Amino acid sequence: MPSPLLFHPGFSSTWRRSSRSSSGRGWRSTSNTRWLMKQSLSVLDRPSPLSRYLSVRTRRDRVNPSRDCGGGGSEHHAHLHLTAAIQSDPACWCIIVLFFCVCFQALEAVNAQLRELYPESEELFDVVLITNNHANVGLRLINTINHYQLFIERFCMTGGNSPIGYLKAYHTNLYLSADPDKVHEALEAGIAAATMFTPDKMTEVSETQLRVAFDGDAVLFSDESEQIYKAHGLDKFFEHEKAHENRPLDHGPLKGFLEVLGKLQKKFYAKGRRMDCPIRTYLVTARSAASSGTRALKTLRSWGLEIDEALFLAGAPKGPMLEKIRPHIFFDDQMFHVEGAAEMGTVACHVPYGIAQRAARKGGKDKETSPVVK
Amino acid sequence: MDNMVSVVLNTDVKQKDADSAVVVAVTSRALFEQGPEDDETGVWKLSRAFPLLQAVQKVNDCLLEKNPAESLLLDVILITTDSQHQQLSSVLISSTRHHGLGVGKFFFSSEETFIDCLLENNVQLFLSTSKDEVLMASQKGVPSALLEARKNDSSVQCQREDLRVWLHEDLISPCDSASQPSSRHSPQRFLAQLGEIRQRFGVSDSPLWISLVILHGGRENCGNRLKALRSLGVSVDDVYCLAGAPSDPLLSLLQPHFRFNCSFVN
Numbered sequence: 001m002p003s004p005l006l007f008h009p010g011f012s013s014t015w016r017r018s019s020r021s022s023s024g025r026g027w028r029s030t031s032n033t034r035w036l037m038k039q040s041l042s043v044l045d046r047p048s049p050l051s052r053y054l055s056v057r058t059r060r061d062r063v064n065p066s067r068d069c070g071g072g073g074s075e076h077h078a079h080l081h082l083t084a085a086i087q088s089d090p091a092c093w094c095i096i097v098l099f100f101c102v103c104f105q106a107l108e109a110v111n112a113q114l115r116e117l118y119p120e121s122e123e124l125f126d127v128v129l130i131t132n133n134h135a136n137v138g139l140r141l142i143n144t145i146n147h148y149q150l151f152i153e154r155f156c157m158t159g160g161n162s163p164i165g166y167l168k169a170y171h172t173n174l175y176l177s178a179d180p181d182k183v184h185e186a187l188e189a190g191i192a193a194a195t196m197f198t199p200d201k202m203t204e205v206s207e208t209q210l211r212v213a214f215d216g217d218a219v220l221f222s223d224e225s226e227q228i229y230k231a232h233g234l235d236k237f238f239e240h241e242k243a244h245e246n247r248p249l250d251h252g253p254l255k256g257f258l259e260v261l262g263k264l265q266k267k268f269y270a271k272g273r274r275m276d277c278p279i280r281t282y283l284v285t286a287r288s289a290a291s292s293g294t295r296a297l298k299t300l301r302s303w304g305l306e307i308d309e310a311l312f313l314a315g316a317p318k319g320p321m322l323e324k325i326r327p328h329i330f331f332d333d334q335m336f337h338v339e340g341a342a343e344m345g346t347v348a349c350h351v352p353y354g355i356a357q358r359a360a361r362k363g364g365k366d367k368e369t370s371p372v373v374k
Numbered sequence: 375m376d377n378m379v380s381v382v383l384n385t386d387v388k389q390k391d392a393d394s395a396v397v398v399a400v401t402s403r404a405l406f407e408q409g410p411e412d413d414e415t416g417v418w419k420l421s422r423a424f425p426l427l428q429a430v431q432k433v434n435d436c437l438l439e440k441n442p443a444e445s446l447l448l449d450v451i452l453i454t455t456d457s458q459h460q461q462l463s464s465v466l467i468s469s470t471r472h473h474g475l476g477v478g479k480f481f482f483s484s485e486e487t488f489i490d491c492l493l494e495n496n497v498q499l500f501l502s503t504s505k506d507e508v509l510m511a512s513q514k515g516v517p518s519a520l521l522e523a524r525k526n527d528s529s530v531q532c533q534r535e536d537l538r539v540w541l542h543e544d545l546i547s548p549c550d551s552a553s554q555p556s557s558r559h560s561p562q563r564f565l566a567q568l569g570e571i572r573q574r575f576g577v578s579d580s581p582l583w584i585s586l587v588i589l590h591g592g593r594e595n596c597g598n599r600l601k602a603l604r605s606l607g608v609s610v611d612d613v614y615c616l617a618g619a620p621s622d623p624l625l626s627l628l629q630p631h632f633r634f635n636c637s638f639v640n
Binding site for chain 2: 134135136138139142143145146152153154155156157158159160161165166169170171
């Protein structure tokens with residue numbers, strides 16, 4: 001097994017489990033998180049795609065009950081929107097609540113620091129819950145949110161209508177769902193989307209730094225190179241990538257989301273917070289640094305996007321690397337990797353985009369993901 | 375003569391039961407376009423209130439389909455709110471009949487008399503395109519709302535839409551502090567009747583769609599609203615707790631016919 005060639009400028013292997021910020025929002029303690037983990041494990045035997053989706057959103061408006069927000073609203077340029085729908089069955093809440101708790105603290109950390117550095121700015125993360133349910137379970141939804149002490153301020157119950165309309169109206173940058181059909185619908189509507197899977201166990205993640213990991217092809221980039229690989233094999237793939245090194249790849253469904261994260265990161269950099277930026281992004285790809293990796297990096301550069309760490313695994317399994325990085329969330333277009341990540345305790349999301357899906361649908365389990373690189 | 379209001383029945387339309395029907399008054403300015411009559415037919419063109427009338431018609435048709443003896447129907451009356459239109463009664467009547475609109479009655483009143491007219495005739499909802507009129511009527515105790523502009527979507531206009539009502543708390547505009555719970559004109563009564571109409575239909579086959587939009591405050595506020603509405607018998611279809619987010623995107627998504635202020639409901 002070749003060791004992965006790591007390429008990570010400025011990698012720091014520590015993340016702080018620091019004291020809580022003074023945001024005054026009433027942070028949940030770590031012991032609480034452990035309690036919730038226990039609850040969830042007792043309810044469910046094993047991870048399964050959940051028919052619910054999680055929503056988080058950066059929004060322009062701060063939560064301010066006395067403010068009149070009647071007008072405007074069309075210029076939501078730094079909008080990140082992960083959407084969550086909750087089934088009314090309380091048992092199903094445990095896993096989503098768990099994920100929510102884990103992710104939320106990091107998001108709040110980012111928010112707290114953004115508010116500190118830019119008190120006038122309205123660009124923050126936020127949490128919005130969207131459910132297809134009819135409003136007749138509205139009180140039950142609210143009671144459940146209260147019960148699990150989730151800090152959800154915004155929620156929508158669409159009464160059976162597709163949430164896609166709402167996502168488009170509010171310029172959503174990312175949509176997470178446990179329902180693959182909804183995810184497909186969102187992708188087709190041009191919204192970055194992924195199907196969420198939660199792991200057997202949850203590795204502990206940072207409460208102070210939000211970490212997001214992406215696969216390269218068919219997630220950040222289009223699947224054009226994967227198509228070459230599938231049609232003509234690994235050698236042709238390498239040749240093709242080398243020959244087209246300087247031609248940027250086309251963009252993939254999650255490029256916009258990375259862009260939004262990048263914009264927020266730049267706000268921290270502008271205030272001298274480069275080394276301890278509370279948002280960190282990772283590229284975790286089966287490409288190899290020696291050959292096909294260059295094109296990936298050049299593509300990112302041509303888009304004006306930075307990624308904090310690029311990990312070229314040259315076909316090695318992603319699970320162990322993800323376990324080291326401990327991202328709050330990981331996106332990949334291949335179920336093999338998503339499952340592998342989940343096994344190691346990472347919250348992994350499947351992006352049903354590109355050629356890998358057609359191969360999967362044909363029934364052949366895709367095992368090509370570990371090509372042996374000599 | 376100026377102080378008198380004349381009431382004319384539309385003989386093309388079957389009159390609704392005065393005791394049970396929900397009387398909705400729409401201003402003539404909202405229904406017909408400004409400007410001269412159409413040369414050929416001598417009638418006015420339709421304006422913003424037309425989709426509302428179509429939607430109301432759909433609700434009534436569906437109610438009667440379920441129960442041909444249904445008396446809880448929406449009764450639309452046309453009211454003039456300025457003396458100019460008050461004088462043009464014949465054109466108004468002929469335009470209404472020409473377009474086959476389901477208007478039950480005409481109230482010909484002026485700026486000074488229209489609110490009294492609304493109060494005397496048991497109008498439960500007053501709809502206008504004029505903010506001033508809505509404000510004045512609300513202050514006097516008539517539940518009122520502004521008619522929303524529709525998107526120009528030809529595919530939507532071809533078919534009859536459901537009646538879409540958006541309930542919200544408008545804490546900025548003054549609401550009618552004069553209304554008593556037992557008042558005939560109270561907003562609670564209108565909402566209760568709306569809720570009852572909604573109950574006639576199931577979850578998915580309803581021609582009436584009620585959305586609750588909580589503009590400010592969090593889920594506690596939202597929960598209270600839901601409970602208050604439920605106690606009136608109003609079961610909403612969708613809920614949006616915006617907590618300060620702008621409402622315009624939601625407005626263009628939901629496309630309600632009107633937005634009704636339910637902040638007084640406790």
